[in-house]
Amino acid sequence: MLLRDLVATSAAVTETSGRLQKIERLADLLARVPGEEIETAVAFLSGRVRQGRLGVGYRAISTASDVAPHDDAVLALPELDATFAELADLGGKGSAAERGQALRRLFSRATAGEQDFLRRLLYGELRQGALEGVLVEAVARAARVGAGRLRRAAMLAGDLGPVARAALTSGDSALDAFVVRLMRPIQPMLAESEESVEAALDQLGDATLEYKLDGARIQVHKSNDDVRIFSRTLRDVTEAAPEVVEMVRALPARELILDGEVIALRPDGRPQPFQVTMRRFGRTRDVARSRSELPLTPFFFDCLYADGTILLDEPQERRVAALHDLAAAVAVPRVVRPTRDAALAFAREAIERGHEGVMAKSLAAPYAAGRRGAAWLKVKQARTLDLVVLAAEWGHGRRRGWLSNLHLGARDPEHHAFVMLGKTFKGMTDEMLTWQTEHLLRLEIGRDAYTVHVRPELVVEVAFNEIQESPVYPGGLALRFARVKRYRTDKTAADADTIDAVRALANW
Numbered sequence: 129m130l131l132r133d134l135v136a137t138s139a140a141v142t143e144t145s146g147r148l149q150k151i152e153r154l155a156d157l158l159a160r161v162p163g164e165e166i167e168t169a170v171a172f173l174s175g176r177v178r179q180g181r182l183g184v185g186y187r188a189i190s191t192a193s194d195v196a197p198h199d200d201a202v203l204a205l206p207e208l209d210a211t212f213a214e215l216a217d218l219g220g221k222g223s224a225a226e227r228g229q230a231l232r233r234l235f236s237r238a239t240a241g242e243q244d245f246l247r248r249l250l251y252g253e254l255r256q257g258a259l260e261g262v263l264v265e266a267v268a269r270a271a272r273v274g275a276g277r278l279r280r281a282a283m284l285a286g287d288l289g290p291v292a293r294a295a296l297t298s299g300d301s302a303l304d305a306f307v308v309r310l311m312r313p314i315q316p317m318l319a320e321s322e323e324s325v326e327a328a329l330d331q332l333g334d335a336t337l338e339y340k341l342d343g344a345r346i347q348v349h350k351s352n353d354d355v356r357i358f359s360r361t362l363r364d365v366t367e368a369a370p371e372v373v374e375m376v377r378a379l380p381a382r383e384l385i386l387d388g389e390v391i392a393l394r395p396d397g398r399p400q401p402f403q404v405t406m407r408r409f410g411r412t413r414d415v416a417r418s419r420s421e422l423p424l425t426p427f428f429f430d431c432l433y434a435d436g437t438i439l440l441d442e443p444q445e446r447r448v449a450a451l452h453d454l455a456a457a458v459a460v461p462r463v464v465r466p467t468r469d470a471a472l473a474f475a476r477e478a479i480e481r482g483h484e485g486v487m488a489k490s491l492a493a494p495y496a497a498g499r500r501g502a503a504w505l506k507v508k509q510a511r512t513l514d515l516v517v518l519a520a521e522w523g524h525g526r527r528r529g530w531l532s533n534l535h536l537g538a539r540d541p542e543h544h545a546f547v548m549l550g551k552t553f554k555g556m557t558d559e560m561l562t563w564q565t566e567h568l569l570r571l572e573i574g575r576d577a578y579t580v581h582v583r584p585e586l587v588v589e590v591a592f593n594e595i596q597e598s599p600v601y602p603g604g605l606a607l608r609f610a611r612v613k614r615y616r617t618d619k620t621a622a623d624a625d626t627i628d629a630v631r632a633l634a635n636w
Contacts, residue, residue: 129161131208131238132201134172135245142524147262150525154266161205163297167289168209170267172249174260178209178289179216180363182250184227185599189250192231197240208234208246244577260288261498271295273303281306283315283440283497286362308438310351310383313358315497317387317430319487319504325475326468328488328505336448336491337474338429338462340484340506342402342594343391344409346426348376350384359409368409371419372426381454383435387495388428388460398482402608403596427460429487432495444503445491464491475507484508484593510591511633513538513607513625514616516546517588519581520568523553523561530561531568531580536590536610538603538627546584547603547627555591555611564615587616587624595634603627605634 137157141150154173161169171178184192211234215227235243264282268275273295281295281303282288294302308314322328329335345360346369355373357366366373372390392400392408399405400422408418431451432439439447451459463474475486485508493503515536523532533553537546556564564586571582591613598606605627616623 131203145526155269158270165205166293170289182215193235267292273300286313313362318499319506320502322505332490336464338487339478341389342484343389348386385433386428387430390426429460440495516584517586531565539624550606552610587619589613
């Protein structure tokens with residue numbers, strides 16, 4: 129299939145606000161994709177490439193894509209997939225230059241519309257409203273199989289791509305092949321956010337509370353002495369955490385699949401920042417030294433499989449009981465069916481010990497990949513900064529016609545400038561979107577196809593959970609989980625927080 133067809137569908141989905149219409153458009157495309165290209169198409173429509181990390185950053189993509197577009201649509205999905213595989217395999221001296229050349233050749237064969245699609249795909253900014261939930265429904269419709277059955281198969285496979293290929297080429301019976309298999313990671317269950325402990329308990333009813341740790345999500349598989357550790361993105365990270373392997377190997381079960389987090393703790397037991405923990409997963413050499421300097425501690429919160437028993441469909445309460453039977457010493461701190469006062473005290477305790485907040489989980493809920501049903505709710509303590517809006521991107525789908533994604537900057541008084549700290553489109557009501565669109569257009573100083581650049585005058589209060597190192601932004605820092613709280617029309621840009629204040633918060 130030509131990339132042109134996928135780009136046209138992506139654009140149509142972006143312009144469509146209704147969920148059913150999005151599903152119909154995607155299903156129509158997927159029904160026409162050749163079998164051997166389905167996994168590539170599904171990955172692209174999900175906003176990612178099949179190869180994961182390609183070793184190219186923002187600047188390299190920007191430089192490589194600065195070429196005249198091709199007049200005709202000639203790029204096909206197999207060629208793109210092969211090019212990305214080539215980029216992922218490159219390594220060693222001179223590999224950065226080789227990647228740049230390969231990317232430039234690719235962009236020179238793309239039309240203007242295809243260049244834009246590829247640029248956003250590689251940037252990780254292909255927001256077209258085709259979230260995986262919509263894509264699952266589209267595959268189910270195109271393959272004429274049940275969406276629930278397809279969704280479960282994708283969870284067990286750890287990836288929608290191979291499941292979509294099986295369903296679209298061989299039908300419903302092909303989904304029987306996707307079962308729980310040790311050493312094949314399962315897609316993780318995720319949580320929605322809630323503003324308060326009280327609201328979370330009101331929503332869930334019969335619930336348990338756990339510490340919300342700001343560590344690295346891990347899923348650990350054990351088969352006798354063979355232990356494998358997988359990251360949130362299902363990448364094998366076993367070699368980075370030998371202490372976790374040793375600990376799980378010693379547990380009194382022959383076969384296990386555990387879900388949890390691993391975190392680096394200070395000598396006093398308080399957690400290190402997320403970025404510090406992640407250093408362990410960025411190092412492939414001298415792991416023994418890294419282990420001694422920055423030991424990792426695992427905390428498990430779920431048991432998905434134990435000695436031949438599949439627990440995915442069991443209620444949370446049953447899975448927690450199995451976890452405590454097998455690994456109580458490394459289970460995350462929790463309280464079951466707390467009173468409201470006990471829940472608030474538990475949440476305060478979690479924050480006082482340096483953690484993000486708490487997780488509230490329905491005791492009756494099974495384990496389901498993604499955020500289905502909001503059976504897990506996270507309640508986190510957020511910090512705020514007053515930042516200046518530097519630009520805004522036009523919204524897609526339901527937000528079409530509004531300026532939505534804000535570019536946020538901190539004040540740099542030394543250089544009389546602003547330092548960008550990231551973007552956010554979260555936390556905005558329709559009323560806020562309308563107001564900011566009108567106001568920002570009055571401040572416009574320039575624009576391109578997607579972005580309106582504005583005079584740095586409008587101050588917005590932004591909540592965030594952490595400040596992390598970032599190679600993308602010029603200040604070397606970015607806000608994690610940023611969302612808009614309110615506009616500070618009572619403040620001018622001169623009142624905004626400075627980059628030095630941000631560095632101080634980040635302990636730079």
